[in-house]
Amino acid sequence: MDERKRYEEGIKTRRAVLGDAHVDRTLKNRTKFNEPFQDLITRYAWGEIWSRPGLPRKTRSLLTLSMLVALNHEQEFRMHLKAALSIGITREEIQEVLLQAAIYCGVPAANSAFHAVQEVFEHLDAKSK
Numbered sequence: 001m002d003e004r005k006r007y008e009e010g011i012k013t014r015r016a017v018l019g020d021a022h023v024d025r026t027l028k029n030r031t032k033f034n035e036p037f038q039d040l041i042t043r044y045a046w047g048e049i050w051s052r053p054g055l056p057r058k059t060r061s062l063l064t065l066s067m068l069v070a071l072n073h074e075q076e077f078r079m080h081l082k083a084a085l086s087i088g089i090t091r092e093e094i095q096e097v098l099l100q101a102a103i104y105c106g107v108p109a110a111n112s113a114f115h116a117v118q119e120v121f122e123h124l125d126a127k128s129k
């Protein structure tokens with residue numbers, strides 16, 4: 001696949017997972033400094049890895065959540081949590097990921113993730129009322 005096609009596939013996949021509003025905001029906030037990075041993650045994270053047929057998006061999303069817990073990257077975790085919910089992952093599935101993460105990544109990492117999830121759920125529940 002040429003780089004242009006990889007980028008186009010990446011944007012399509014990125015929009016499907018993260019939503020148009022997030023991608024539009026990211027593209028709008030590009031600068032001369034961060035544009036090469038945005039291009040890189042669009043082509044390779046989204047156009048190459050997330051677009052591969054070997055795993056369904058739901059599985060990739062659950063794996064991503066667990067890795068972000070392990071790395072304790074809360075801001076990125078919150079973004080991918082919202083994306084996971086938007087592509088049909090249930091709260092129960094997220095709970096199971098966090099429980100498993102508690103064993104394999106450590107209780108403090110899972111505890112932080114549980115707190116972040118609770119805040120996101122409360123925010124979403126308040127918006128839906």
